[in-house]
Amino acid sequence: MEKDKNGKLKIGVYELTGCAGDALLILDCEKELVSIFKAANIQSFLMAKSDNIDGELDIALVEGSVSTEREKEELLDIRKRAKVVVAIGTCACFGGIQAAFLDKKEWEKNFKKVYGDIKMEHTKPVQSKPINVYIKVDHYLPGCPIGKEQFLSTFNRIIRGNPPELYGFSVCVECKWNENDCLLNKDIPCLGPVTRAGCGSICINHNLPCVGCWGPVEDANLTSEFKLLREKGFDYDFIKKKMATFSGTGMADFLGKLEGEKK
Amino acid sequence: MKKISVDHLARVEGSGGISVTIDGKVVTDVKFSIFEGPRLVERLTLGKTPEEDVNIVPRICAICSISHKYAAIRAMENALSVKVPSKVVQFRELMHLGEMIESHSLHLYYLALPDYVGFPNAIAMASEYELEVKIALEMKGFGNHIMKTASGRYIHGENPVIGGFGKFPSKEELIWIKNRAIQFMPFVLKTTELFCELDYPDSPEDDTIYACCNPGQKKYGFAGDEIILSTGEIIEKEDYKNLTNEFVVSHSYAKRSRYKGEPYSVGALARVNNLGERLKGKAGGMFKKYFNNRWKKNPLFNNAAQALEILYAFERIPKIIDKMIKLPDPPIVKYTKKEGKGTGIVEAPRGLLIHSYEVSDGFVSFTDIVTPTAQNAEDIERYCCIAAQKLLNSGEEDKIRDRMELVVRAFDPCISCSAHMAEVKKAPEEDWKTKLDKIMKEGSPIFIGVGNRNRSDDGAGIELALELRKHGMKDILLESEINEREAPWKNRNYRPLIFLDAVDFREKPGKVTLVPIHYIFSNSALSHRLLPFISDEMNYERLKNSFVLGVQPKSITEGKKISRPVRQALIRVLELIVN
Numbered sequence: 001m002e003k004d005k006n007g008k009l010k011i012g013v014y015e016l017t018g019c020a021g022d023a024l025l026i027l028d029c030e031k032e033l034v035s036i037f038k039a040a041n042i043q044s045f046l047m048a049k050s051d052n053i054d055g056e057l058d059i060a061l062v063e064g065s066v067s068t069e070r071e072k073e074e075l076l077d078i079r080k081r082a083k084v085v086v087a088i089g090t091c092a093c094f095g096g097i098q099a100a101f102l103d104k105k106e107w108e109k110n111f112k113k114v115y116g117d118i119k120m121e122h123t124k125p126v127q128s129k130p131i132n133v134y135i136k137v138d139h140y141l142p143g144c145p146i147g148k149e150q151f152l153s154t155f156n157r158i159i160r161g162n163p164p165e166l167y168g169f170s171v172c173v174e175c176k177w178n179e180n181d182c183l184l185n186k187d188i189p190c191l192g193p194v195t196r197a198g199c200g201s202i203c204i205n206h207n208l209p210c211v212g213c214w215g216p217v218e219d220a221n222l223t224s225e226f227k228l229l230r231e232k233g234f235d236y237d238f239i240k241k242k243m244a245t246f247s248g249t250g251m252a253d254f255l256g257k258l259e260g261e262k263k
Numbered sequence: 264m265k266k267i268s269v270d271h272l273a274r275v276e277g278s279g280g281i282s283v284t285i286d287g288k289v290v291t292d293v294k295f296s297i298f299e300g301p302r303l304v305e306r307l308t309l310g311k312t313p314e315e316d317v318n319i320v321p322r323i324c325a326i327c328s329i330s331h332k333y334a335a336i337r338a339m340e341n342a343l344s345v346k347v348p349s350k351v352v353q354f355r356e357l358m359h360l361g362e363m364i365e366s367h368s369l370h371l372y373y374l375a376l377p378d379y380v381g382f383p384n385a386i387a388m389a390s391e392y393e394l395e396v397k398i399a400l401e402m403k404g405f406g407n408h409i410m411k412t413a414s415g416r417y418i419h420g421e422n423p424v425i426g427g428f429g430k431f432p433s434k435e436e437l438i439w440i441k442n443r444a445i446q447f448m449p450f451v452l453k454t455t456e457l458f459c460e461l462d463y464p465d466s467p468e469d470d471t472i473y474a475c476c477n478p479g480q481k482k483y484g485f486a487g488d489e490i491i492l493s494t495g496e497i498i499e500k501e502d503y504k505n506l507t508n509e510f511v512v513s514h515s516y517a518k519r520s521r522y523k524g525e526p527y528s529v530g531a532l533a534r535v536n537n538l539g540e541r542l543k544g545k546a547g548g549m550f551k552k553y554f555n556n557r558w559k560k561n562p563l564f565n566n567a568a569q570a571l572e573i574l575y576a577f578e579r580i581p582k583i584i585d586k587m588i589k590l591p592d593p594p595i596v597k598y599t600k601k602e603g604k605g606t607g608i609v610e611a612p613r614g615l616l617i618h619s620y621e622v623s624d625g626f627v628s629f630t631d632i633v634t635p636t637a638q639n640a641e642d643i644e645r646y647c648c649i650a651a652q653k654l655l656n657s658g659e660e661d662k663i664r665d666r667m668e669l670v671v672r673a674f675d676p677c678i679s680c681s682a683h684m685a686e687v688k689k690a691p692e693e694d695w696k697t698k699l700d701k702i703m704k705e706g707s708p709i710f711i712g713v714g715n716r717n718r719s720d721d722g723a724g725i726e727l728a729l730e731l732r733k734h735g736m737k738d739i740l741l742e743s744e745i746n747e748r749e750a751p752w753k754n755r756n757y758r759p760l761i762f763l764d765a766v767d768f769r770e771k772p773g774k775v776t777l778v779p780i781h782y783i784f785s786n787s788a789l790s791h792r793l794l795p796f797i798s799d800e801m802n803y804e805r806l807k808n809s810f811v812l813g814v815q816p817k818s819i820t821e822g823k824k825i826s827r828p829v830r831q832a833l834i835r836v837l838e839l840i841v842n
Contacts, residue, residue: 020324025325028417031400113306203415208424245311
């Protein structure tokens with residue numbers, strides 16, 4: 001990657017539709033924030049500064065899912081300008097909570113219920129989707145919101161041209177490190193086994209079940225989790241909705257297959 | 264056509280913009296747009312369990328995530344008749360104070376202050392105010408620490424649940440927080456003085472209605488069961504729709520609110536205006552020292568109000584912790600009810616936040632969430648219009664863009680709640696023709712001629728009205744014919760009203776402008792002598808449908824005839840209306 005005249009990489013932080021939690025988490029790195037701004041040329045970061053430049057970029061960090069035509073165009077433009085695109089947060093990686101309407105018709109019906117028949121002047125709404133539906137994504141950093149430690153280590157690695165090293169296992173591994181009792185053994189519906197690690201099993205540390213907010217871990221045994229919860233007496237729709245809440249399109253195939261089997 | 268634009272409103276949370284259209288010397292339109300895409304969060308919660316709802320809704324906004332969780336929990340506990348023990352109440356207040364400190368310090372030092380000391384961002388500001396920026400960061404970090412202790416992590420922690428908390432902090436952790444709060448006091452006092460003494464420009468000043476939670480008799484605070492207005496009215500939380508009256512506009516995915524047809528404001532400034540008298544201790548002292556009439560009508564003082572609230576929070580924390588450490592950790596309260604309706608209201612850092620639910624057979628069957636920024640949107644537009652018009656009058660057009668951003672930022676909008684960009688547009692020269700054509704197509708307007716025929720061009724409005732009559736047009740009135748009791752604006756059928764008048768826009772003589780009537784009222788320098796009393800008598804719907812078709816006079820000397828450029832303009836208008 002090329003560096004600017006001061007020897008720094010040009011970086012942009014962009015927010016699409018979401019809660020701005022990932023951008024906020026970057027601002028929450030109080031002690032490290034000054035170092036982040038020193039280590040790289042943060043060319044664009046709307047939440048943090050007003051003198052933003054939309055030029056060529058080495059790295060673009062993109063938060064949020066695409067839910068309007070305007071965002072789709074903005075994303076395509078970011079991809080054109082950036083050498084490396086990193087999806088930050090569950091919304092950018094998997095679509096987030098707003099991508100829980102897996103079916104387009106269902107989404108359209110709900111949109112109408114909220115906004116009626118009004119025609120939007122500035123941009124057309126589209127069903128919420130993760131950014132890799134529209135562009136090639138180089139790296140993913142999931143989390144709702146992303147975790148501080150994982151963000152700092154990933155930032156450190158990518159500005160040196162290395163790929164991020166994320167945990168390739170589920171929350172259960174972190175949960176065992178923290179020596180928690182398994183909540184599933186207590187018949188509490190926990191999504192730990194199918195959810196990507198990185199949060200430090202924070203909910204279970206607080207005696208509360210994992211809600212799945214970091215999205216599905218690769219190679220998750222979804223069928224096994226589903227069967228286990230069924231055996232514990234939970235209702236088919238309840239489990240389906242629970243698994244779909246944060247994973248957006250990440251669960252679509254699996255849930256689609258389930259639907260097929262049910263019929 | 265001229266357009267001054269800031270394409271993305273920076274240093275606010277989320278994606279939105281503000282645009283102002285200028286026709287000559289008049290601001291003709293202001294739009295606060297929210298580009299943040301639609302997320303349909305309310306619909307996403309349907310069919311979920313109350314617990315799952317409480318997991319989902321804080322994701323509306325990262326900055327107010329605790330407030331969303333708190334409001335949702337209050338609403339659900341209300342619906343499911345869950346009563347929580349005192350320690351839970353105390354711990355919830357503590358977590359909420361953490362969010363207030365975090366959000367207010369982030370807004371004041373990172374987002375707002377750089378404008379007042381002339382830097383593009385807080386990092387650049389640190390070059391000159393290194394110590395202040397560092398301590399401010401630590402103060403914000405302290406707020407984060409409380410939030411993390413209470414909820415499990417900085418953002419979207421899941422520890423607060425319906426019926427209590429998954430886990431309580433140890434006595435040692437609580438005492439550490441108390442001592443740290445006491446240590447911060449000197450800097451907190453400095454912060455309050457700094458933001459109360461900032462030089463706030465007076466351009467966006469006008470009266471409004473302020474609304475906030477009433478935390479109980481004689482108490483200051485951030486949660487309650489009723490809404491209190493600056494008019495003295497009280498609204499029960501279940502009747503919140505009487506306040507909010509939400510509606511959709513086509514330039515924003517965030518809904519809008521008006522109270523009795525009027526825009527209103529929520530946030531720290533609303534709380535300080537409505538409840539400030541109740542502040543005690545050092546915060547009470549600072550309130551008495553700094554509060555004045557300008558706080559009642561200038562949204563920029565929201566910054567001062569937030570600083571005052573940081574002080575309030577720091578004084579409150581040791582008291583809560585003293586109570587908490589005496590109480591045992593209660594288990595989560597279990598409930599059996601599967602049905603019910605409930606509303607929960609809290610003050611998010613940026614204002615009144617309402618969650619309302621219905622639970623049927625154990626699942627959410629109705630959800631309504633009203634966010635503070637959605638309620639502020641109408642007032643944000645109104646104050647931007649006022650500020651832009653005043654600057655235009657004083658010939659400081661180049662300042663409009665920055666001033667509007669200052670106003671928007673002062674409201675501390677949390678655009679994710681729904682919602683980047685300040686934009687100033689110039690209307691095209693012949694814009695009045697298109698507008699008039701549109702009004703006439705949408706409904707048949709009543710024309711009202713206004714002016715004085717003895718004073719040359721000032722008689723233009725009357726002259727035009729009489730000419731229209733000669734051409735056989737109906738519904739033409741003269742100023743002198745209007746009976747106050749049966750005035751056309753009292754009619755509820757809301758046909759458009761078009762006042763015909765000579766209006767001094769400081770333009771070249773004969774220039775025709777068509778503007779909504781409230782753009783004339785919002786500025787005394789332009790108001791000519793246009794029936795001033797009607798501004799009080801018109802409601803918002805009526806105002807929206809009333810316009811002034813103004814012609815720039817050349818002279819208004821007594822006894823002279825109408826000047827040539829004005830006469831030519833009248834002929835142009837006449838032709839358009841008649842045809």
